[in-house]
Amino acid sequence: MNHKVHExxxxxxxxxxxxLNxxxxxxxxxxxxxxxxxxxIQLPIxxxxxxxxxxxxTKKELADDQNMYLPYGRNHSYPEASYIRYHQTSGTTGRPLKVLDTTESxxxxxxxxxxVLESAGVTMNDRxxxxxxxxxxxxxxxxxxxxxxxxxxxxxxxxMSSEERLNSMLDNAATVLLCTPSYALHLAEVAEKLGVDLKNSSIEKIITAGEPGGSVPSTRAQIESLWGAKLYDHVGMTEMGAYGYSCNEQKGxxxxxxxxxVEVINSETLEHVAPGERGELVLTNLGRLGYPMIRYCTGDAVVYDPTPCACGNKFLFLPGGIVGRADDMVIIRGVNIYPSSIEAIVREFDAIKEFRIVYYTEHEMDQLKLQIEGPEEVVITLAKLLRNRIGLRIEVEQVETDSLPRFTMKARRVMDNRSIKVTV
Incomplete structure (x- = not known):
């Protein structure tokens, strides 16, 4: 299938x-x-x-439809017998969406x-x-x-356990690793404990998905340093498809x-935003007839740049990739907080093995603290950096090594203990 329209x-x-029509x-x-x-609606568009x-x-609209028309809802264009694949969303709130695909889809x-693979330089010679x-x-x-x-x-x-996975990829001389950014960091931590030298292993490329970390420069740099491999990011959604990927420029x-x-809108006015302005990503998939998504509000916050990337790919470019989730943003003492912004700062410290963001309420005021597994000497430095970059005094708490959870899939590094939880 040749769908490289830009060529x-x-x-x-x-x-x-x-x-579309x-x-x-x-x-x-x-x-x-x-x-x-x-x-x-009048056609054609x-x-x-x-x-x-x-x-x-919206996702809520799909969920409501699926609850009303059990089990799969009405957004499946063919009879159930035509579908060969079942998947469901990985969200942490509410019932997951059930999504089916036909052979064609x-x-x-x-x-x-x-x-995604070709943009990362993966070929038939790779494992x-x-x-x-x-x-x-x-x-x-x-x-x-x-x-x-x-x-x-x-x-x-x-x-497989993490140790078994490390042994398997090395025994089979794998050249490409596909996982979440968090799991790439965790595998490196396991390898260090086992005395495995990842920098001189067969892995040459890492393709990440599931979290924004792959497009966060500090997270990417830390993973590349630990593995001695080049990292390429990818983004997709169960209900939408694999819609984005990075290139050799590694800038988004x-x-x-x-x-x-692609559309990028202001979530409040529903109008399109200008280049360089943060907005919500709205997508329409054009080739998934079995489960179509038309003007789907993804909830992902992005910035777009119509200038062609230096790599030569003329498709629309999102600098920094997914810069946050609309439902992830919280307001702490008047400051908009995105977990990805905090991660970008934390990952500048190689000595920090894991972290957790904790929202809580004190004296009827929402507060934020950051728990880290790392040496005591980074606590003060990190707190100052957070204050300077984010504009908010954030308590940094050192916790015991291996006390914070590790993740093989999407990381859940936010603990929300606020008495009244309000997101924007």
Missing amino acids: TKVDLKSYQMHK ELLVFVSGFNEFYKEKFQG TSRHDLASLPFV WNWWSDCWVE AYLAFSFGPFIGFWAAHEAIQKLGGMAIPGGS LHVNEAQFI
Whole structure:
């Protein structure tokens, strides 16, 4: 499947409108969720301006629909017998969304992942180790398929301990590691305890997903230093697809505009934001007919830059990747706090093995403290850096080594003990 529109003479915007109208005609006839949602919508859509006539889709809306129309909801365009893959979202609040894929939609998923792999320079000569549990969370399932499409070897690491995974990837001379940024750091910690020299191992590339850390310069630098390998980031969603990936420039993420239409909006006004302005990422997937997402509000906070990246990829660029989650932001003493901003500072200290952010209420005022596993001498330095960078005095508490949880999948480093929890 050749969907590299930026390498052809096809005008990208015209191509997107063509694919979008095909999708809209299809869902208007065969998808009960969108049949109801798009009543009165005039087709065809001929421009980005017309796109604004389509209503947004939210995760809550999908969840409510799924609760009302058990078990899978109405946003599955074909009879249940047509679906071959089951996945569910990994969110920590509410019931997870159930998402099904047909053979065609799953093939589209893996094609999107081929883009991720090729941007990282993965070829048929690579052996890719997937340090992933292979449960119902989508994770690296599609990556497993894509590696085989490229002709490379996919080595699954499910149902193994961290020590077993390290031994397996090294015994099999794996050249690529796929995991979350947190797990790459944890594996390095395990390797250090075992006396394993990762810097001189066969691993040459690391492809991360599931957390924003792969695009956080300090986190990326720490992982690359520990492994002696180059890190490439990737971003996707169970309900959307694998939509973004980094390149050799390592300055952010490209959105695969051949398969996704990108919008960045102000969550309050619902208007598009200007380049360089933070907004919420809204996506439309163009090739997943079995589970279409049209103007889906992802909840991811991004900044976009229309200037082409120095790598030559003309697709829209998101400097810094995902810079936060709309539902992750909290206000502490008048200051907007994103956990990813704190992580960026913490990861500048190689001596800090793990950390946790704790929100709590004291004297009816919301407070924040940071727990770290690290030497006492970094506590004062880190506290000063946090004050200077974030503009807020944050207590830094040293805790015992190995007392904080480690994560094989998405990390949960925030503990919210506030008496009244309000997010923006």
